[in-house]
Amino acid sequence: MIDSIDGMLLETGADALPLTERGPASPRVVASFGFWLFLLSDIIIFAALFAAYAVLSKHTDGGPSGTQLFDTRHVLIETACLLASSFTCGVMMIALDRRSLLGTYCWAILTALLGGTFLWLEVSEFGDLVHGGTGPTRSAFLSSFFTLVGTHGLHVTLGIVWLLVMMIQVFTLGFRPMVLTRMLCFSLFWHALDIVWIGVFSIVYLGAG
Amino acid sequence: MSTPEQAEADRAPGAHQSGRARLRSYVVGLCLASLLTAASFAAASSNLVWAPSIPVLLAVLAIAQMGVHLVFFLHVSSAPDSTNTVLALAFGIFVVGLVVFGSMIIMANLTHDMMPMDKLLQMQR
Numbered sequence: 001m002i003d004s005i006d007g008m009l010l011e012t013g014a015d016a017l018p019l020t021e022r023g024p025a026s027p028r029v030v031a032s033f034g035f036w037l038f039l040l041s042d043i044i045i046f047a048a049l050f051a052a053y054a055v056l057s058k059h060t061d062g063g064p065s066g067t068q069l070f071d072t073r074h075v076l077i078e079t080a081c082l083l084a085s086s087f088t089c090g091v092m093m094i095a096l097d098r099r100s101l102l103g104t105y106c107w108a109i110l111t112a113l114l115g116g117t118f119l120w121l122e123v124s125e126f127g128d129l130v131h132g133g134t135g136p137t138r139s140a141f142l143s144s145f146f147t148l149v150g151t152h153g154l155h156v157t158l159g160i161v162w163l164l165v166m167m168i169q170v171f172t173l174g175f176r177p178m179v180l181t182r183m184l185c186f187s188l189f190w191h192a193l194d195i196v197w198i199g200v201f202s203i204v205y206l207g208a209g
Numbered sequence: 210m211s212t213p214e215q216a217e218a219d220r221a222p223g224a225h226q227s228g229r230a231r232l233r234s235y236v237v238g239l240c241l242a243s244l245l246t247a248a249s250f251a252a253a254s255s256n257l258v259w260a261p262s263i264p265v266l267l268a269v270l271a272i273a274q275m276g277v278h279l280v281f282f283l284h285v286s287s288a289p290d291s292t293n294t295v296l297a298l299a300f301g302i303f304v305v306g307l308v309v310f311g312s313m314i315i316m317a318n319l320t321h322d323m324m325p326m327d328k329l330l331q332m333q334r
Contacts, residue, residue, distance in 0.1 A: 029220065036294060040301035047305040051312035076250050083242055086282055090235040094228050191282045195275050201246075202271035206253040207264070 028181050035185040039192045042155075046196050049151055050203065053144040057204075061139035066207060069134060071125075075205040078121045079197065082156075085114035086194040093187045099175050108167050111190070115160045122153050145204060152200055155193050162186055220290040231284075238281025245274040 024030065057066065088110045095103030126146070129135065136146035166186055169179050249270045252258055258266060279285045285294055324332075 033293060033297075037297055040297055043301060044304050044308060047308040048312075051309045054309065054313050055316040072250065072254060076246075079246055079250075080243075083239070083246065086242075086278070087235055087239045090238075090282055091232065094231055094235075098228060188283065191278060194282070195278050198271050198274050198278070202249060202267050206249060206267055 028177065028184065031181045032184050032188065035188055039188060043192065043196065046148075046151070046199070049144070049148040050199060053148050053204065056140040056144040059140040061141075063139045063142070064134055065141070066145070066204065069129065070205050072205065074121065074125060075201055078118050079201050081114045081118040081121070082194050082197050085111045085118070086191055088114060089187050089190045093183065096170075096175070096180065096183055101170070104170060105167065108163060112160050112163050115156055115163075115190075119153060119156055119160070122149065122156075126150070149200060149204065152193070152196055155196075159186070159190055159193060162189070220288070220294075234281045234284065238277055241277045241281065242274055245270050245277065249274075 025033075088107050092104055092107035092111060095107055126149075129142075134142055136143045163186060166179070166183055169182070173179050249267055252263060252266050252270065279298075285291065285298060287295065
């Protein structure tokens with residue numbers, strides 16, 4: 001509904017009214033731009049954690065280093081899961097804009113499952129590390145590793161919870177403009193997490209740092 | 210910055226064109242991102258590339274993949290209606306660069322200036 005109002009404003013407004021006299025942008029534009037700013041500040045938090053990791057990654061205190069601990073194939077599967085879930089999230093948004101309930105649910109469940117698989121792989125990796133005596137208390141390197149990757153994992157967990165809540169809202173509230181705006185924000189969040197993960201696997205697991 | 214003819218209403222970050230064009234953009238993005246990811250993992254464990262250059266290669270591939278995600282998944286473009294989005298992004302990247310490289314330079318400098326550990330222990334005795 002909001003979209004069509006936007007479209008009308010665009011067509012008539014662009015010719016008739018100068019930019020300064022058009023009034024505030026639609027709630028959809030304002031909300032998602034605000035969310036965009038939040039995402040950028042979230043990425044700055046990750047930048048600080050990346051900086052800590054880059055500084056501490058060689059300080060292993062005689063313990064194992066990253067190349068000895070990490071299993072590249074494991075990480076490749078995690079990366080594939082997250083990339084695929086980013087794609088299914090995009091397709092979900094297309095289904096949502098078509099107001100297709102079945103399509104939205106199918107792609108949302110696929111997104112949540114892929115995100116869940118990623119999370120499960122990460123938790124099992126953490127479990128193996130802690131079990132093998134290389135927990136976050138072992139060395140400065142491992143502290144920064146657990147903080148960085150753990151923060152990303154926490155974001156993915158929150159993302160999955162958010163997606164499930166949104167599925168309930170689509171069911172109870174239907175395709176209202178409010179729900180559509182929230183879904184747009186969710187998709188921005190999910191894509192941004194994938195961008196952070198590119199940094200994680202390149203710097204932490206493949207050792208570009 | 211933009212002439213009156215170009216000035217249009219702002220566009221929401223991540224908002225779209227038509228459904229079909231979006232689907233194509235997601236498929237192209239997925240293909241490119243998979244290719245770049247595969248290249249990263251292959252480069253990290255290959256003997257074909259001169260070893261000291263691998264970190265640089267990985268950094269280039271990672272930045273390229275981030276670009277692919279921004280353009281094909283988040284639909285960030287240089288169109289006048291997403292000027293605000295791009296400006297905010299540019300400032301975000303600037304701050305990220307300051308934080309990461311600033312911290313690394315400062316910490317490397319401090320490490321360089323620090324007394325070697327054996328000498329420090331000698332002084333404490």
